[in-house]
Amino acid sequence: xxxxxxxxxxxxxxxxxxxxxxxxxxxxxxxxxxxxxxxxxxxxxxxxxxxxxxxxxxxxxxxxxxxxxxxxxxxxxxxxxxxxxxxxxxxxxxxxxxxxxxxxxxxxxxxxxxxxxxxxxxxxxxxxxxxxxxxxxxxxxxxxxxxxxxxxxxxxxxxxxxxxxxxxxxxxxxxxxxxxxxxxxxxxxxxxxxxxxxxxxxxxxxxxxxxxxxxxxxxxxxxxxxxxxxxxxxxxxxxxxxxxxxxxxxxxxxxxxxxxxxxxxxxxxxxxxxxxxxxxxxxxxxxxxxxxxxxxxxxxxxxxxxxxxxxxxxxxxxxxxxxxxxxxxxxxxxxxxxxxxxxxxxxxxxxxxxxxxxxxxxxxxxxxxxxxxxxxxxxxxxxxxxxxxxxxxxxxxxxxx
Amino acid sequence: xxxxxxxxxxxxxxxxxxxxxxxxxxxxxxxxxxxxxxxxxxxxxxxxxxxxxxxxxxxxxxxxxxxxxxxxxxxxxxxxxxxxxxxxxxxxxxxxxxxxxxxxxxxxxxxxxxxxxxxxxxxxxxxxxxxxxxxxxxxxxxxxxxxxxxxxxxxxxxxxxxxxxxxxxxxxxxxxxxxxxxxxxxxxxxxxxxxxxxxxxxxxxxxxxxxxxxxxxxxxxxxxxxxxxxxxxxxxxxxxxxxxxxxxxxxxxxxx
Numbered sequence: 001x002x003x004x005x006x007x008x009x010x011x012x013x014x015x016x017x018x019x020x021x022x023x024x025x026x027x028x029x030x031x032x033x034x035x036x037x038x039x040x041x042x043x044x045x046x047x048x049x050x051x052x053x054x055x056x057x058x059x060x061x062x063x064x065x066x067x068x069x070x071x072x073x074x075x076x077x078x079x080x081x082x083x084x085x086x087x088x089x090x091x092x093x094x095x096x097x098x099x100x101x102x103x104x105x106x107x108x109x110x111x112x113x114x115x116x117x118x119x120x121x122x123x124x125x126x127x128x129x130x131x132x133x134x135x136x137x138x139x140x141x142x143x144x145x146x147x148x149x150x151x152x153x154x155x156x157x158x159x160x161x162x163x164x165x166x167x168x169x170x171x172x173x174x175x176x177x178x179x180x181x182x183x184x185x186x187x188x189x190x191x192x193x194x195x196x197x198x199x200x201x202x203x204x205x206x207x208x209x210x211x212x213x214x215x216x217x218x219x220x221x222x223x224x225x226x227x228x229x230x231x232x233x234x235x236x237x238x239x240x241x242x243x244x245x246x247x248x249x250x251x252x253x254x255x256x257x258x259x260x261x262x263x264x265x266x267x268x269x270x271x272x273x274x275x276x277x278x279x280x281x282x283x284x285x286x287x288x289x290x291x292x293x294x295x296x297x298x299x300x301x302x303x304x305x306x307x308x309x310x311x312x313x314x315x316x317x318x319x320x321x322x323x324x325x326x327x328x329x330x331x332x333x334x335x336x337x338x339x340x341x342x343x344x345x346x347x348x349x350x351x352x353x354x355x356x357x358x359x360x361x362x363x364x365x366x367x368x369x370x371x372x373x374x375x376x377x378x379x380x381x382x383x384x385x386x387x388x389x390x391x392x393x394x395x396x397x398x399x400x401x
Numbered sequence: 402x403x404x405x406x407x408x409x410x411x412x413x414x415x416x417x418x419x420x421x422x423x424x425x426x427x428x429x430x431x432x433x434x435x436x437x438x439x440x441x442x443x444x445x446x447x448x449x450x451x452x453x454x455x456x457x458x459x460x461x462x463x464x465x466x467x468x469x470x471x472x473x474x475x476x477x478x479x480x481x482x483x484x485x486x487x488x489x490x491x492x493x494x495x496x497x498x499x500x501x502x503x504x505x506x507x508x509x510x511x512x513x514x515x516x517x518x519x520x521x522x523x524x525x526x527x528x529x530x531x532x533x534x535x536x537x538x539x540x541x542x543x544x545x546x547x548x549x550x551x552x553x554x555x556x557x558x559x560x561x562x563x564x565x566x567x568x569x570x571x572x573x574x575x576x577x578x579x580x581x582x583x584x585x586x587x588x589x590x591x592x593x594x595x596x597x598x599x600x601x602x603x604x605x606x607x608x609x610x611x612x613x614x615x616x617x618x619x620x621x622x623x624x625x626x627x628x629x630x631x632x633x634x635x636x637x638x639x640x641x642x643x644x645x646x647x648x649x650x651x652x653x654x655x656x657x
Contacts, residue, residue, distance in 0.1 A: 015655050021567070024656060028565035031652055032645075072654075076497035079651035093496075100496040102414070116410040117496050 003053045005089050005169055005200050006074055011047040012082030013069050014040035040081070044069050044224045047083070053168070056201040058215035058232060060208070060239050065221040067204045071095060071171050074202070089200075092118065092167030094158050094175050103147035107138065107157050110146055114161045128164045135186075136160035151178050163190055170194065173204045188213065208236045212380060233348065233378040241350035241374070244311035263301040263357035263366045266292040266334075270353060270371045279373035283348060283386070287373065289339045291327075293357050298332050302358035304365065305339050310350040310372070315384050321362025345385045348377040411502050415510035434518030435525060438466055453589045456620070463531045466522050467617045468586045468610035471545070474515035475552055475606060476577045482507040482556030483563045483570050490657040500650045504560045505553060512549050516542070523617065537617040544616065547628075548609055551635035557642030561649040564656050586610050589620075605634060 016027050017039050044066040051057055059067045072078040073085055075093040100117070101110045111132055115125045133142055136156045141149060149157070155178045162170065170191070176184050191214055195201055205211050211218060211232060218235035220227045228235050269290045270279045281287065293301045306317035320327065320337065327337035350372060357367040379386075420427055442462040445451040451461050485507040492498060523541070526533045563569045584606040590598055601607045608631045615623040 016652075018656065024565045024567075027652075027656070028562070028649075031565075031649060072494075077494060078654050091497075095495045100492040100498075102492075104418070105414075113410055113414065114496075116407045117498055119407075121406055 003088070004050060005053045005055075006049070006051040006085065006087050006202075008047050008049040008070075008074070008083065008085045010083030011044065011049070011070070011073060011080050011085055012042065013044040013066075013073060013078060014042040014081045016040045042224060044073070045082075047226060049219065049226070049229075051169070051200060051202065053089075053200055054195075054198050055217060056195050056203070056215040058211035058218040058236075059202065059204045059221060060206075060211060060218055060236065061221035061227075064223075066224040067221055068095065068173055070221065071173050071202065071204060075171060087169070089168030090119075090165075091169045091171060092162040092165045093171040093173075094155075094162050095171070095173045101146045101154060101157070104145055106145055107136070107142040107149070108133075110157065111161055114158075115165075118161075118165050118167075120165065132160045132164045135163055135190075137183075152180055152183070155179050156183055159187055159190075163194075166194070166199070169200045169202060171202045174206070176205060176207065176210055208240060212236055231378075234376065237348055237350070237374075237376070241310055244309060244350065261357070261366045262296050262299075263359065264294045264296075265355060265357050265367045265369045266294050268292075268353070268355045268369045268371050270373055274371070277372050278350070279371070281344065281373055281375050283346065283375050283377040283379060284343050285375075286340060286342045287344050287353075289341075289353055289355065289371075291337045291339075291355050291369075292330070293327060293335045293337065295333050295335055300329065300360050301327055301335055302360050302362045303327060303337050303339075304354075304356040304358055304362075306354045306356075307346075308352050308354060309384060310352060313384070315346065315351065319358065319362050321358070321360075344375070345387070346375045347381055347384060347386060348375050348379055349384075350374050407499075408502065408506065411506035412509045412513070415506045416513065419510060419514065430514045430517050431521045434470065434515075434522050438462070438522050438525065441465060441469075451587075454592065460532060460618075463526045463533050463618060464589075464614065464620065465587060466526060467533070467541070467613045470515060470519040470522055471548060471609050471613055472581055472584070472586055472606060474512050474519070474545075475548065475609075476581070477515060478508045478511035478549070478552040479555050479559060480570070480573055480577065481511055482552075483559040483573055485556075486560045486564050486653060487567075487657065493657065494654060500653060501557070501646060504556050504646070508549065508553050508556050512545065512552070516545060532619075533617055534619060541613055541616045544609065544612055547632045547635040550632075550639050551605060554635065554638030554640070554642035557639070557646040561646045561653075564649070564653050580604060580606060584610050605631075 016023075018024050018027060047070060049070075059070065061067050069078065071093070072095060073080050074087060075091055075095065076087070077093075077095065100114070102113065105113070111129065112125060115128075120128070136142065136153075136159075138149075138153045138156055141153060146154065146157075155175055159172075159175060159179075162172075176187055179187060188210065191201060191203075195214070201214060203211065203214055215232045217230065218232040219229040220235050220239050228238055267274060270277065271288050272290075273279045279287070289305055291303060293303070295301050302320045304317065304319040307315040309315060318339075325337075327335040330336050351374070353371045353373065355369050355371075356365050358365050416427070420429060423429060425432070445465065446459065446461050450458070452458050453461060453464055456464060482504050485503045486493070486500065489503045493500065493503075520538070520542075523533060523535075523538055527535050559569060559573065583601070584604045585593075585601060586606075590601055590607075590611070593601070608627055611621050612623060612628065614620040
């Protein structure tokens with residue numbers, strides 16, 4: 001196990017509630033008298049986090065989840081109100097926009113200031129200045145006051161300074177989102193080289209692409225607490241699924257009256273797992289949708305099975321009628337039917353299977369039951385399904401002959 | 402402990418902030434006090450015919466100048482440093498910069514500017530043939546050491562309180578002139594009714610006004626015992642400021 005670079009134990013942060021000016025005076029009084037924080041709003045609670053040297057950790061979560069606050073606590077810009085954080089190394093941090101640049105000063109002057117703040121002496125700065133200016137690549141603007149910069153240029157300059165410092169731990173907060181395409185690529189490339197060279201990265205981003213590309217581990221924060229922490233693919237998938245579910249329209253709940261229907265669904269299992277689900281799968285596994293249907297008038301039912309992603313995007317749907325399949329009669333009013341997808345081509349993510357009972361003609365739809373399943377995996381392909389494909393051309397670019 | 406380079410950069414930044422955008426830049430630091438000296442000589446000596454008992458008529462200009470310039474450093478140092486944390490909120494929120502540095506570099510910048518002005522004024526007064534003693538310039542500069550210590554202490558206290566109670570800088574704008582008029586700067590302590598004279602010792606600036614005069618003009622006597630007391634007070638205030646600042650600084654970000 002490599003050396004521990006950052007350790008947070010029971011870390012918490014709360015901001016005092018100050019609505020009126022009078023509250024500030026009261027807060028001051030309390031701080032002076034007993035050192036305790038007055039009434040406060042908690043934004044981060046009970047964070048336990050270890051970052052080892054050479055690791056890359058992505059922080060994800062909604063706006064206001066406490067990601068930036070956590071970074072600020074680690075950087076030492078904020079003081080924790082509970083727990084503690086220890087850092088054994090030099091930190092280079094790019095928090096939000098601006099990186100503390102003074103708007104009246106030129107880019108060049110601000111570089112000198114930032115360098116001094118990061119403990120770089122004059123000789124080292126002289127040596128690295130051309131490199132910083134080249135990396136920022138903002139042309140003549142380097143001698144203009146920073147107040148004339150676009151937000152992208154500020155980030156370019158900020159990143160260039162931090163990149164030149166080669167810190168033990170690099171902390172960046174939504175930095176990539178502001179730069180243009182080519183600068184993003186440059187940053188990502190730099191970060192990859194930095195990681196390959198043994199650097200440690202703590203990245204906040206709303207781009208799962210960047211998180212997955214740069215980070216091995218991820219940590220998901222929600223409302224100030226860690227929801228999940230671990231392998232980057234597991235965490236980002238869970239996070240995306242959470243979002244997909246959030247944005248999916250609320251499903252109609254009126255299903256309990258199914259008993260009186262002509263064809264009602266009694267049970268649906270996915271590989272034997274019912275409502276207790278979700279079923280966990282690996283990409284390429286088989287999935288069996290087993291259904292039992294109650295037929296009020298003892299007629300043979302029809303069945304429709306559809307797969308949708310949790311946000312409601314349809315993936316595939318088929319009915320017994322289309323394929324000419326007929327459910328198996330178990331007893332007078334009981335029918336069973338099983339649909340198997342072998343070697344499921346779905347990409348990692350969360351999905352829902354919807355089963356509808358239909359009349360034999362495949363016209364009317366009676367009952368609906370849903371079961372969810374999760375395809376796990378570390379694939380970086382994008383989309384819903386893996387289409388069979390083959391690359392033509394050279395073989396094994398990475399392999400040596 | 403911040404590195405020397407960092408202190409240098411911060412003080413440089415402060416100095417440049419003061420003159421940012423002006424064409425003459427640092428030249429104002431020298432020109433302003435001289436212009437002010439000319440105006441005051443004219444107003445007080447020619448119009449008001451101000452004079453201090455026991456001194457000749459033309460002696461009022463140096464009498465006022467050697468006490469007023471240290472005062473300007475004092476007042477400017479306190480006032481600007483008070484808002485230094487608040488004004489650098491953007492920096493504090495983004496970079497782990499030692500907070501004290503912001504306050505102390507503001508004080509240092511004020512003193513550098515006003516000491517330069519002080520030297521210029523003393524030299525010009527000497528050239529004009531007033532009774533100023535150039536030999537007293539070096540000891541007078543040494544007297545700035547307890548003064549800047551005192552100001553640093555007050556600045557740490559005010560800057561940390563200002564974060565919580567924004568009224569402080571407003572109040573200081575009123576309180577500092579009051580303190581100026583309650584110190585023997587425009588007048589001599591001997592001109593005050595005898596009953597009130599001893600009260601002046603409670604004004605921390607009284608000692609400096611009188612001692613600058615004793616050193617540079619030979620007006621009044623230099624008292625080593627009072628110097629020790631003043632040094633003790635300055636160190637005490639600095640210590641208090643340090644303790645208060647350290648207590649409150651973890652919470653600055655929450656209230657900025």
